Amino acid sequence: MSTLLSTRALSKRFGGLTAVHEVDFDLPEGEIRALIGPNGAGKTTFVSMLIGRVAPSAGAVVFDGQDVTGLPAHSRVALGMAYTFQITSVFARLAVAENVALAARRRLGRDRAAVREATARALDRVGLSDRSGALAGDLSYGHQRLLEVAMGLAQRPRLLILDEPTQGLSDSEIAAFKALIRGLAAETTILLIEHNMAVVMELADTVTVLNFGEVLAEGTPAEIHASAAVQAAYLGTGADA
Ligand SMILES: Nc1ncnc2c1ncn2[C@@H]1O[C@H](COP(=O)(O)OP(=O)(O)OP(=O)(O)O)[C@@H](O)[C@H]1O
Numbered sequence: 725m726s727t728l729l730s731t732r733a734l735s736k737r738f739g740g741l742t743a744v745h746e747v748d749f750d751l752p753e754g755e756i757r758a759l760i761g762p763n764g765a766g767k768t769t770f771v772s773m774l775i776g777r778v779a780p781s782a783g784a785v786v787f788d789g790q791d792v793t794g795l796p797a798h799s800r801v802a803l804g805m806a807y808t809f810q811i812t813s814v815f816a817r818l819a820v821a822e823n824v825a826l827a828a829r830r831r832l833g834r835d836r837a838a839v840r841e842a843t844a845r846a847l848d849r850v851g852l853s854d855r856s857g858a859l860a861g862d863l864s865y866g867h868q869r870l871l872e873v874a875m876g877l878a879q880r881p882r883l884l885i886l887d888e889p890t891q892g893l894s895d896s897e898i899a900a901f902k903a904l905i906r907g908l909a910a911e912t913t914i915l916l917i918e919h920n921m922a923v924v925m926e927l928a929d930t931v932t933v934l935n936f937g938e939v940l941a942e943g944t945p946a947e948i949h950a951s952a953a954v955q956a957a958y959l960g961t962g963a964d965a
Contacts, residue, residue, distance in 0.1 A: 728753040728883055728913050729774070729805075734783035736769050736937075743769040745937040746783065751883070756905065756914045758924040758945075761934035762958055767917050770934065771885055774915075775807045776800045788882065801830050806881030808872045808889060816861025820852060820871055823860050827875035839878075846878040850904060866897040873904070877912075884908065885915045890923050902927055925949060933957070 729751040736744040744766045751757050761767050772778035774785055776797035784793045792800055815823055821843055828842040847853045850870040855863060860871060869889060876884050886905075890898050898920070905914060905927055918924050924931060924945060931948040933941040935957040941948060948954055 726753050727751065728788060729915075730786045731770075731774070732784045732786070734770070734773060734785065735781050736766075736773060736778060737781045743937050744773065744780075744934075747934075747937075747939055749932065749939070751913060751915060753882075753913050754909070755929045756909050756916065756927055758916045758918055758928035758931045759934065760918065760921075760924055760931060760948075761940070765934040766937040767934055768887070769937075771807070771887065771915070771917060775805055775885065798830065801879060804831075804880070804882035805885070806831075806876040806879040806883065807885045808876045808887055814860050814868055814871055814875075816859065818860055819856065820858050820860050820863065821847065821856040823871060824874050824878045828878035831879040831881075842878045842880055846874040849877055849908070850874045851900075866893050869893060869897075870901075870904075877908070881912055883913045883915065885917075887917045888919060889916070890918065890920050898923060 727750050731747055731749040733746040733748065734744060735742065735746050747770060759767055769778060773780045776795060780793065784791055786792065787800065787803055787805060790803070792803065824843045824846050825839050828839040832838045832842060847856050850873050852867060852870055852874060855867065860868065863871060873886065873889065876886070890901055893901060902923060908914065916927065928945055931943065931945055932939060933948060933954050940957055941951050941954050
């Protein structure tokens with residue numbers, strides 16, 4: 725399998741604090757990768773550099789063979805990188821379909837037919853077609869999280885980055901989410917930042933563990949589960965490892 729996304733010696737310093745330190749990361753096309761780590765490990769900072777929200781202090785991000793380190797976020801979206809928005813960026817007073825169409829336009833521009841088709845398809849994929857006319861703010865919390873995934877999918881991404889997608893979901897919603905992600909894996913590569921270890925263990929092909937801004941371990945869920953170093957990193961952090 726070819727590598728879709730890589731980083732080389734990717735680093736971010738905030739003043740005297742090194743949030744991410746020389747991370748080499750390779751994500752093969754078609755994989756479901758989980759990125760885990762204790763609170764403050766640098767996950768959000770790392771992903772923010774992948775998508776162009778935060779400029780690295782040093783190092784490179786390569787997407788599909790192209791060095792994208794200097795590209796703004798919208799150019800990366802155009803290349804096929806999508807990042808699920810936090811719920812705060814769902815427009816509560818817009819209809820569900822309008823939210824998805826806004827996201828679709830980020831990649832597809834003014835091609836109305838393509839936007840319409842991508843919107844309908846994304847809503848269908850997450851099971852929200854029957855709510856397309858509802859105001860986003862009237863959806864349940866779980867459905868709003870699905871709406872975020874639909875907004876990512878509408879960009880027809882080659883890489884879909886999901887930031888803590890199961891946070892706040894009920895057990896039955898998590899079960900439905902896992903089925904959704906498994907289905908999506910056939911069409912897009914997925915990078916999942918996730919605190920719920922049961923979800924990680926069940927969904928991920930490979931798990932990358934960040935700790936103090938560095939890659940502490942990488943392996944199959946079983947390998948990571950058995951790793952003494954990973955267990956030690958989580959001890960005392962209060963994270964549900
Ligand atoms: N804009 C910023 N300015 C200064 N320090 C920052 C900034 N963003 C993050 N940090 C620091 O960088 C470190 C890594 O934070 P980051 O949010 O990337 O970790 P995380 O693994 O995503 O944590 P969590 O699981 O709690 O979301 C932390 O010490 C954090 O306080």
